[in-house]
Amino acid sequence: MIKKSLAFLISIILCFSVSGCNFASTNVDDMLNAPKPSGDLDLIQISLEKYVGESVDLRYPRSGEYRSAFVLNDLDGNGTEEAFAFYSTKNDDNTTLMHINMINYIDGEWTSSSDIKIQASGVDCIKFDDLDGDGVKEIAVGWNKYSTLDHELTVFSLNSGKLIQRMQENYSAFSLCDINNDNITEIITVYLDTVEESSIAKAFALDTSGVENRGSCMLDGTVSSYNEPIISTLSTGQVAVYIDATKGKAGMITELLYWENGGIYTPFYDATRNENITTQRTSTTGCTDFNSNGIIDIPFMQSLPAVASTSDSEKAYMTYWQEFDGNEFSNVAVTVMNYVDGYYLEIPADWVDNFTILRKPDAKQRVFYRWNGKTLSTCEEILRIQVLTISNWESSKTDDYFEVARDQTYVYTMKLGDSSTLTLDKQDITDGFHLLAVSKGENVN
Numbered sequence: 001m002i003k004k005s006l007a008f009l010i011s012i013i014l015c016f017s018v019s020g021c022n023f024a025s026t027n028v029d030d031m032l033n034a035p036k037p038s039g040d041l042d043l044i045q046i047s048l049e050k051y052v053g054e055s056v057d058l059r060y061p062r063s064g065e066y067r068s069a070f071v072l073n074d075l076d077g078n079g080t081e082e083a084f085a086f087y088s089t090k091n092d093d094n095t096t097l098m099h100i101n102m103i104n105y106i107d108g109e110w111t112s113s114s115d116i117k118i119q120a121s122g123v124d125c126i127k128f129d130d131l132d133g134d135g136v137k138e139i140a141v142g143w144n145k146y147s148t149l150d151h152e153l154t155v156f157s158l159n160s161g162k163l164i165q166r167m168q169e170n171y172s173a174f175s176l177c178d179i180n181n182d183n184i185t186e187i188i189t190v191y192l193d194t195v196e197e198s199s200i201a202k203a204f205a206l207d208t209s210g211v212e213n214r215g216s217c218m219l220d221g222t223v224s225s226y227n228e229p230i231i232s233t234l235s236t237g238q239v240a241v242y243i244d245a246t247k248g249k250a251g252m253i254t255e256l257l258y259w260e261n262g263g264i265y266t267p268f269y270d271a272t273r274n275e276n277i278t279t280q281r282t283s284t285t286g287c288t289d290f291n292s293n294g295i296i297d298i299p300f301m302q303s304l305p306a307v308a309s310t311s312d313s314e315k316a317y318m319t320y321w322q323e324f325d326g327n328e329f330s331n332v333a334v335t336v337m338n339y340v341d342g343y344y345l346e347i348p349a350d351w352v353d354n355f356t357i358l359r360k361p362d363a364k365q366r367v368f369y370r371w372n373g374k375t376l377s378t379c380e381e382i383l384r385i386q387v388l389t390i391s392n393w394e395s396s397k398t399d400d401y402f403e404v405a406r407d408q409t410y411v412y413t414m415k416l417g418d419s420s421t422l423t424l425d426k427q428d429i430t431d432g433f434h435l436l437a438v439s440k441g442e443n444v445n
């Protein structure tokens with residue numbers, strides 16, 4: 001059995017909408033009170049307020065890796081961290097004007113050394129990387145503009161100890177990665193205009209003289225928001241950025257960006273429809289490295305066969321997890337996901353196209369039958385998965401069912417059927433059963 005990654009399951013549940021580097025919703029107070037590297041934060045704030053000449057209204061990034069009011073990073077690589085503060089003063093209109101301030105630790109003292117005003121109402125996220133190849137990191141700041149959905153990216157470099165602005169670009173999601181494999185990190189932005197129903201991805205490269213636009217491509221313009229971009233590779237090993245986007249009521253697509261013919265490229269955009277139909281699914285399951293081989297896998301849904309009388313709400317689905325090599329997809333796993341009861345099952349190869357499921361959600365039960373594709377009918381029962389409370393299980397155990405997993409509340413049990421045509425190996429089926437890391441999620445299947 002392939003070792004499974006459960007990370008994606010968290011992302012399924014936490015895949016709330018975009019911003020450049022959103023991820024989990026984190027308790028703000030926890031973040032602000034999180035352990036700090038030193039007792040210097042008071043001193044940093046004193047230094048900042050001394051520079052500003054009055055008290056400041058500090059803001060902290062709402063998403064991404066850095067979430068505290070003072071972001072510490074050794075930008076110039078001299079072995080000492082600099083502090084970055086984002087704030088407005090009481091004289092500023094704090095819905096439109098903010099500052100970024102850099103506070104350096106010099107000769108045993110924190111001293112504010114640089115301050116830049118920005119038209120913004122908040123901070124979305126912060127990333128650090130050397131973007132022009134001079135060995136000194138840049139700071140990329142995603143700002144909230146008029147609302148938390150409008151973002152602007154600004155990139156700052158250090159120049160003689162001062163911050164200078166290098167570029168500015170609207171975005172709905174952004175990522176920093178070396179997409180063309182030239183050992184210099186590019187800036188990838190995606191900007192969705194929901195009014196115009198257009199979305200465009202752009203790549204930028206900084207060099208010592210300025211900003212170079214490294215091409216653009218259109219993406220599905222009918223989505224409503226993006227998740228945090230994931231930097232990974234195609235199955236060929238080529239660097240690629242995967243971005244899940246919410247589409248419609250309960251649907252999702254995965255946008256894919258990589259380098260081709262000297263520019264940024266997406267393989268799935270259908271210009272005649274302004275859509276990415278290829279990866280569209282009726283589920284909010286996000287892409288993830290399902291088989292833990294370092295390559296992101298995209299989920300595809302396929303409805304299981306059903307007798308004609310089956311209603312839409314009773315239909316069940318299989319999920320194919322597929323990696324992409326730039327030309328075609330290949331399967332890495334086939335699963336049945338149950339987000340309501342919080343588990344998934346890997347489907348043995350010979351079951352594919354030869355089984356179906358009867359969903360009994362109220363009873364927390366799924367019944368698997370062999371499917372006869374010629375007669376379009378269900379045949380013998382091959383597996384039953386029953387979830388029940390621990391106390392119910394303890395009081396009603398039977399020899400038919402065996403336990404495959406339990407959590408604090410529920411016991412997950414199975415009953416194997418009997419089939420002369422499909423393999424029903426107890427060990428294999430048990431090994432293919434996994435609890436979702438976070439249950440009570442999105443759609444059902």
Ligand SMILES: [Ca+2]
Nearest residue numbers: 130131132136
């Ligand atoms: Ca640099």
Ligand SMILES: [Ca+2]
Nearest residue numbers: 178180182184
């Ligand atoms: Ca590059």
Ligand SMILES: [Ca+2]
Nearest residue numbers: 289291293295
């Ligand atoms: Ca993978």
